[in-house]
Amino acid sequence: EPEVTQTPSHQVTQMGQEVILRCVPISNHLYFYWYRQILGQKVEFLVSFYNNEISEKSEIFDDQFSVERPDGSNFTLKIRSTKLEDSAMYFCASGTQGGNTIYFGEGSWLTVV
Amino acid sequence: GESVGLHLPTLSVQEGDNSIINCAYSNSASDYFIWYKQESGKGPQFIIDIRSNMDKRQGQRVTVLLNKTVKHLSLQIAATQPGDSAVYFCAETGNEKLTFGTGTRLTIIP
Numbered sequence: 391e392p393e394v395t396q397t398p399s400h401q402v403t404q405m406g407q408e409v410i411l412r413c414v415p416i417s418n419h420l421y422f423y424w425y426r427q428i429l430g431q432k433v434e435f436l437v438s439f440y441n442n443e444i445s446e447k448s449e450i451f452d453d454q455f456s457v458e459r460p461d462g463s464n465f466t467l468k469i470r471s472t473k474l475e476d477s478a479m480y481f482c483a484s485g486t487q488g489g490n491t492i493y494f495g496e497g498s499w500l501t502v503v
Numbered sequence: 504g505e506s507v508g509l510h511l512p513t514l515s516v517q518e519g520d521n522s523i524i525n526c527a528y529s530n531s532a533s534d535y536f537i538w539y540k541q542e543s544g545k546g547p548q549f550i551i552d553i554r555s556n557m558d559k560r561q562g563q564r565v566t567v568l569l570n571k572t573v574k575h576l577s578l579q580i581a582a583t584q585p586g587d588s589a590v591y592f593c594a595e596t597g598n599e600k601l602t603f604g605t606g607t608r609l610t611i612i613p
Contacts, residue, residue: 431605448600494546
């Protein structure tokens with residue numbers, strides 16, 4: 391069964407360092423998303439991406455965040471200068487239509503120290 | 504602003520009994536709803552969805568009910584099994600992004 395895959399599964403980084411989280415969405419999907427979940431809290435929307443551009447982003451997704459689809463398969467989330475409060479599980483997701491039946495990866499757990 | 508919430512943060516159910524998890528939403532423009540299951544340390548797993556033009560949808564052992572009048576959504580799990588232990592989230596969308604509720608932790612009592 392097709393699935394969204396994410397790497398790394400866990401990353402520890404120093405505050406102020408840049409982090410890149412990688413995702414391979416399901417191959418025939420056109421809509422891509424990043425969500426995050428702070429420990430014990432609900433899943434929060436960060437950004438949606440369609441047709442090689444950001445279609446919507448939340449207040450969390452500030453200038454420190456960026457997304458890229460550098461080739462036909464990968465979808466990355468970059469945090470330029472990490473803060474302690476960026477520590478969370480980051481989920482990549484993809485879907486065939488905007489907002490419909492979105493499938494999530496297993497997540498990348500980011501710990502900023 | 505819009506919000507999606509749940510009535511109870513925890514629910515304990517005897518193995519073999521039916522579970523009902525409830526969710527309230529406030530955005531009248533929402534037209535698509537999804538229930539996700541999240542096991543510890545894993546990503547949300549799609550369970551079942553329903554569109555606003557329906558009031559009931561059934562899957563394998565699961566049923567979702569939608570009451571648009573009171574903006575209420577429920578997930579019914581039949582014959583609950585130990586593997587059903589997880590946090591269950593409802594999510595809604597009227598556009599591209601999903602808005603998640605805070606989740607209900609379902610615990611199965613053997």
